Amino acid sequence: MTPAELAEVVLSAAHAVFTDRGLDSSALPAQTVVERPRNPEHGDYASTLALQLSKKVGVPPRELAAALAEQLGQAPGIKSVEIAGPGFLNIRLDAAAAGQLAKVIVESGPEYGRSDTLAGQKINLEFVSANPTGPVHIGGVRWAAVGDALSRLLRATGAEVGTEYYFNDAGSQIDRFARSLLAAAKGEPAPEDGYGGAYLAEIAAEVVKRRPAVLELDDAAAQEVFRAEGVQLMFTEIRSSLRDFGVEFDTYFNEKDLHDRGELDQALARLREQGHVFEAEGATWLRTTDFGDDKDRVLRKSNGEWTYFAADCAYYLDKRERGFERVVIMLGADHHGYLGRMKAMAACFGDDPERNLEILIGQLVNLVRDGAPVRMSKRAGTVVTLEDLVDAIGVDAARYALARYSADSPIDIDVELWTRAKNDNPVYYVQYVGARTAGVARQAAEVGLTRGAPEDFRPELLAHEKEHELLKALAGFPAVVATAAELRQPHRLAHYLERDVAPAFHRFYDQCRVTPQGDEEITDTHRARLWLNDATRVVIANGLRLLGVSAPERM
Template identity: 55%
Template sequence: MTPEELSEAIETALSTSIDAGELTLAEGAELPAVRVERPKNRDHGDWATNVALQISKKVGKNPREVAQLLAEKIGAVSGVAKVDVAGPGFLNITLDAGAAGELAQTIVEAGSAFGTNDELAGKTINLEFVSANPTGPIHLGGTRWAAVGDSLARVLEAEGANVVREYYFNDHGGQIDRFARSLLARAKGEPAPEDGYGGEYITDIANRVLEANPQALESDDPQEAFRAAGVDFMFSDIKKSLHDFKVDFDVYFHENSLFEGGKVEEMLERLKSNENLYFKDGAWWLKSTDFGDDKDRVVIKSDGNAAYIAGDIAYFQDKINRPTNPADICIYMLGADHHGYVARLKAAAAAVGDDPDRVEVMIGQMVNLVKDGKPVRMSKRAGTVVILEDLVDAVGVDAARYTLTRYSVDSNIDIDLDLLTKQSNDNPVFYVQYAHARTCNVARNAEAAGVDTSSVDHSLLNTASDNELLSALAQYPNAVKEAATFREPHRIARYLESLASAYHSWYGNSRVAPMGDEEVTDLHRTRLQLNNAARTVLANGLNLLGVNAPEKM
C-alpha cells in the first residue's frame, strides 16, 4: 500500500461518515486534502495523519471523537493492521507486512514513472536561469544556477508541468561594447581597456576572430567586426560548456529584440495610458510603490535611454503573451546582488495589469571552492574568477551538479574539492551513486544464482531493516512534490542520502542470493524485488538532479 492509496482510503472513510450522517459538514466548509506522514517515533506506527484535528471545527465535534469514528473505518481497510488514536486526535496507522511490502512491486512496475504525477498538468512554467552575459565564461554563481535550474526544471516536469528553459541573452548594453574593445585591444597587442575584460579567453576569442576574418583589423569598423564575431564565439563556448554540463535550453532570448521589435515602446505606451508612468525631472518613472516596491523606478532616463527595468517589464510581457508556450508562471533565478528585483519585478507585473504572483524570483548565494583547506580564487583560463570548467575539471560533472544542487539556494556553499574526489562515505555523491551501483551488483549476483521475482510474498518483508527501507522508498513521491512546491531541488539530494543510508543498512542485514547449496526461496525473490525497487528510486532521484546512476563503481 502506497501513502497515496492510504490517503485515499482515509478520504473514503471521511466521505462515508459524512454520507451516513455520522459527521455533518458545516455549510460552505470544504474538506482538506488528506496527507499521511511518517511519525517521528516509529513505535507509533507506519503512518500518521492529523485530519481529525483539521476538520473537527468544520463538523462541530471534538477531534478525538472524529478520530475514533475514522479509526474504526480505516481499521477495516484491507492491509491496515491497526489504528490508534493518540493525543488530541492524531491517527497512528500500522500496516500489515504484506500491504507495506506491496510498495516494492508498485515501484518496480511503475519504473521511471514512480514519483511523478500530474499536479502541475496544464501549467506552463517559464524558467529563466544562468543568463550569463556573453562576455566571458560561466563563473561559479552561474554554474550553480545551471545545476539548480536544470534540476528544478526536471522536478517541475515530474509534477506534470510544461517547463520552458530559457536563457536571456544580454546583448543590449555597455558590457558588450567593453567586451568588443577588449578583443580589439588584444588583437592589436595593446593593454586591455581600464574597464575591459582580461583572462586567456580574451586572447583565444580574439585569435579566433582573426582566423575567421584576417582583415578584421583593417575593416571599416574593427570594433564592430570583433563585437559581432566575438559575441558569437563566446556564446558558442557558453552553450557548449552548458551542454557538456547536461544543461540545454528551449529558448535563447535576445534582449536586443525587445528594443528592435518595438516591445519596449509598446510597453511604455501601455503604462502611460493606464497612468502608471509619470514624468519628473526629465525622466519617466514607474509608480512601483503603488504595487509594493520600496521606491518608484526610473524607466526612461533623462538622457532618453531606457533603464534596465524597461526591458524587464517588456520581457515579462513577452513571456506571458507568446503564441507558443505562453507562461502561466515566470521564475527568474538571479544572483546574490539582485535582491531588489523581487519587489521590482512583481510591481512591474502589477503595473501592467497582470497578477504579480505569476512572477517568482529566486536569489542564489555565493559559491566558494576550497582545496587543501584554502580558498581557490583563480582560474587558469578566466584569470580572476573560477569558472564552470575549473570545477568540472576538478571533480567531474556528476559531483559538481550534485554538490551545487545539494544546498538551499539561499545559503553560501564552500565546496571541498578534496572531499569530492574521495571514494568514501563522507562524499555524498559517491555515497548515493554507490548505493545504486550496489543494487545493480545485487541484481547481477541474484540472476547468476537463479533468483528472479516470479514468486514473491510481501509478508516476508518483516524485519526492522525491511521496514526502514520501505519507509524511505515510500517518501520519494512526497519529496518530489515538496521540491516542486517550494522550488527546492536540494530536497531530492537530501532524500537520496537518507534512502542510500537505509539501503546500505538493509544490504548488510538482508541476503538476496542464496549461499552455497541453499535453495532459492520466496524470501530471496521478495528481497530481490525490494532491492530492485531501491534501484528504481535511486535512479529516478539521481535523474532529477541530472546525475548518472552508475551500474558499477
C-alpha cells in the same frame, strides 16, 4: 500500499463514518494526505483528518478520531490504528500491504515518483543568463545545476515548463567587451573599464582568423566587427559548456530582439495605459513606489536611451504574452536589490506579483583547494569557470554538490571531499547504493534467482524490521518530489536520497540477505527481497535523474 492509496483508504473511512453518524458529507475534502511520523515508533503513517474536520461538523476531534480508527481498523492492509494527542491517527500497515509497494515501484519504473500535483501550471523558468562577456563562472554554474534540476522536478509533477536563457547582447557591457577584444587583438592592455583574462586573447585571435582585415579598419568599425563576431563566439562557447554539463534550454532569448522588434515601446505603451508612467527631468519614469519599491525607476533616459530596467519590463511582458502564467527568474546574490523593483513592475502591468512573478536569489559559491577558496574576478581574469569546476570534481559531483544545498545559503565546494571514493562524499554515497543494488541483481542472476512472475510475489514475506524501514523510505519518494517542486528546493531530494534511502538500504543489505548462500535453496523470501532490492534501484535512479546525475551500475 502506497501513501496515496492509504490516503484514499482514510478518506473512504471518513465517508463511512459520516454516513453512519449522519454528518454533513460536504465537509469532507476531495482528497487527503498521510505523512510519515517523525518518530518511527508512532507508526508507519499519520493522518490529521479528524483534527481538520472536527470543527466543521461539531464533533470533538478525539471522538471523531476514535470513529475513524475503528473504521480504518477493518480495512484490508491496516494492522493497527492508534489515537495520539488531540486527535492524530497513527497507522501501521501489515507486512503484505507494506511489502506490496516494492512491486508497485518496480512495475512503475521511471514513472514512480511522478504526479500531477502541479498539472495545469504553465511556468517560464529563466536561469543562468550569464552575460556573453566571458565563460560561465561558478555562481552561474550553481543556477545551471539548480535550475535544471528544478525544471525536471516541475515537469515530473505535471507542470508545463519552458526553460529560458536570456542572452544580454545589448548594452554597455557589450561595448566594453568589444573594446577589450580589440585591445587584445592589438596586443594592448585592456581598457580601464574593460575585461581581462586569457579567454579574451583566444576570442580575439579567432575573430582575426575569421576576419583577417579587421585590424586594417578604423577603431570604430573594427570594434563593431569584434562586437558581432566576439559575442557570437563567446555565446557558442557558453552553450557548448552548458551542454557538456547536461543543461539545454528550450529557448535562448536575445535582448537585442526586444529592441529590434519594438517591444520596449510596446511595454512602455502598456504601462502608460495602466497609468503608472510619468515624465520628469526629460526622462520617462515608472512609478514603482506605488507598489512598494524604494524609488521610482527610469525607463528612458533624457538622451533617449532605454535603461536595462526597460528591457526587463519588455522581457517580462513578452513571457506573459507567450502564455506563461508564472514567470520564475533565478538571480545571483548581487541582484538582491532587483526583487522590489521587479515585483513592483509586475504590479504596474496589472499582474499579481505574488502569483505571476517569482524571483529566487542564490548565494555565492567557492571552490576550495587546500583549505582556501579560489578567488574569482571576471575582469581580473581569475574567474573560476564551469570547466574549472568540472575538471576539478567531474560533472556528477559538480551537479550534485550545487543542487544539494539550499540556494539561499553560500557554499564551499571542497575538491578533496568531492573527488574521493568514500561515503563522506555525498554523491559517491548515493551512487554507490544504486551500484550495489545493480550488483545484487547481477549476483542473483548468476545463481538463477529471479523475481518471478508478478502474481507470485509474496509481499507478506517482507516482514523484517529493516525491510519495513526501507519500504517506508521508498514510499516517501513521490511526496519528496512534489514538495521539492512546489517549494523550488531540489536540495530536499538530495537530502532524502542521502538521509532516508541510502542508510535504510545499507541496513537492509547488512541484515537481510537477498541471494542464497552455498547450496541454500532459493525461496520466496529471496525473491521478495529481490523485488525490494530492485525497487531501491528504481528510486535511486529516478532521484538522481531528477538531479541530472547519473546512476552507474558499477563503481
